[in-house]
Amino acid sequence: MTDLERQGLAAKKAAAVLMTAGTSAKNAALMAIAKALEENMAAILAANEKDMEAARESGMRPALLDRLKLDEKRVRGMADGVREVAALPDPIGRVDHMETRPNGLVIGRKRVPLGVIAIIYEARPNVTVDAAVLCLKAGNAVILRGGKEAFRSNSALVDIMRKALRESGLPEDAVSLVQDTSRESVTALLQLTDYIDVLIPRGGAGLIRHVVENARVPVIQTGVGNCHVYVEKTADLDMAARIIYNAKCSRPSVCNAAETLLVDEAVAAEFLPKAKALLDKHNTQLRGCEKTKAILGDSVAPAAEEDYYTEYGDYILAVKVVSGLDEAIAHVNKYGTGHSEAIVTENYTAAQRFLDEIDAAAVYVNASTRFTDGGEFGLGAEIGISTQKMHARGPMGLEQLTTTKFIVYGRGQVRE
């Protein structure tokens, strides 16, 4: 048995205990984790500082250094986040659709934990705590495989969570960190079918592709977002400009940011300069079709076919002038990743057709794609945003970390 298999087995045993742990016991453990994070502030920051030193020496980019960094405020924020998860309603144990069948069997569907969830993520220590407590609250054991640059921070955080679990009377193996930070450990995790019920990769397109190509365990794909805003010809153009500006520039690195602007040709000449005036505030680079260039001039770079497939994650926006709703819908369904798509329109039928015909996790009329988020959608907290159709689609909250089982009360019934 490899170290990873041993870890998987320990997680599976812990999951069996968590499966029947009550809400009070789980919440008490979460509150203990929150307290322990605050009480062990110095140890967490010391471990993080070592990660930061090594990362600086290796020349990590500033944006990534910022994601790696912990300070007192961020750790307190993590602890507050844990208390918020403790305050959420527990999805486990609810029985739906319970009914008596003609033969007298009483059958219902009971919401139960998934079991063991594995999460692969980048060098972001906040995910270590966020993901672990969401899994715990839904009664699951979690195996964490964080980016190697955050290994010391993650080890400190996981040690604290394990100790708090133990002291709360729950199995410490409900949370564990993969100790091997080599690329091979990711691949090994993907094959651990005896122990892992669901694996959630959180990261860039490269990680997701590696996971899809190599996983034998069930996977929920997350996070790749090539999102569009389509300005239909009846749109309130000032509203449309505010929406594309927000969708592109409020936080361009995240998956619900817009990457392509589609504009109806009937309003392109009036709308594009309006939009550009706002996008210029962040020096957003525009890459446009010929018609866009004809309207906005040479400041617009030419868009290649490849641009329409690209999630820039930056202050870059592809622009295309389209002939109308049909072309817009066809474009979105061809180039999009099924994440978040918006139309701006005052036309009733255009709005309804866009909602019906766009194949994506979240479809908007007259609002920014940036709202696709567990908190904004009222799910309380999220473990990620699924871009697949199986099991979960869009922001995943506690309920998406559960499954059901049929429970059947009989009085001796046999079949036929």
Place this chain on the structure above:
Amino acid sequence: MTDLERQGLAAKKAAAVLMTAGTSAKNAALMAIAKALEENMAAILAANEKDMEAARESGMRPALLDRLKLDEKRVRGMADGVREVAALPDPIGRVDHMETRPNGLVIGRKRVPLGVIAIIYEARPNVTVDAAVLCLKAGNAVILRGGKEAFRSNSALVDIMRKALRESGLPEDAVSLVQDTSRESVTALLQLTDYIDVLIPRGGAGLIRHVVENARVPVIQTGVGNCHVYVEKTADLDMAARIIYNAKCSRPSVCNAAETLLVDEAVAAEFLPKAKALLDKHNTQLRGCEKTKAILGDSVAPAAEEDYYTEYGDYILAVKVVSGLDEAIAHVNKYGTGHSEAIVTENYTAAQRFLDEIDAAAVYVNASTRFTDGGEFGLGAEIGISTQKMHARGPMGLEQLTTTKFIVYGRGQVRE
């Protein structure tokens, strides 16, 4: 582009049309399919007779020949099945949890089709029609890959369904059959990530394993059932004997049949002869532990460790005497496949603990495991029985062939 990719692309285009097809249009197409099956009886039976001849010549086992065979009654049964699916409520279009968020966004979850579903199955022509119409009713396109021994029958059935779709004004590519019946076509199908949203393998453990090891498309595992009946010491022993007899012998080849009997040692001496008296009616071979053999004598073969992992699919039953509830639960969770598990007991706490602690798709008190079935559970019809926890667990009806999307009605909202 390979033939299979072309087929995938055609299915994806058909799925886009079906996505917005109304219930009336889908039902009209299903009724046309039912009628066409009956009207083309002679062609179907002629194609099937060729399959049967070839199968007989190749020495196919009688049980498999019976599954391959079509006759007038069976084809009429298929047509009636199609009409029953047409009569089921359409899950598509229902909007759940619609609410107005504090910022005025109105957000709901709308039930929508999965898109393109691929189904891999054995030489059972009835599955060709059953699976296709369930997928169609839920608004999906379906790519069928049936066992090669049924290729002529499947071709005839698919041609009839495609013609009926076309004449009903729906795209014929909503149903298609993989033309290449080599093993390689299965592997190629498993990699078709650009076109397939979900793949459902229906077949034996070997097929399921091949699929899990090679699939890059999302998969719903079905059908492997190593099911248990546990007779607790307070059980009504006559009821328990009827239940294990039904669970084992009413149809031993199916996945919800019992494979292992667990008996509390306090009642083993009284219960085992009762059970054996019934099981003997079908000359059921018993493979027991030492204690079982001590009670029932040398007619019982010794059970090896391997027996407790085995889905016999035959008149064979493993038997183990256990010390009580704890050992029974541990045994089921270790050796079971998470399909269907039953306890027979009059003790309230034992019943509730078994329901809570057994990790399976369906958990029963005082009833036969044989009831795990879409029809019996009130789902109307089923495409298979999922033994995984993601997306669907247990019998899968129309709703499990769908997903959701968030629809968001705004009035210009931007984030932050």
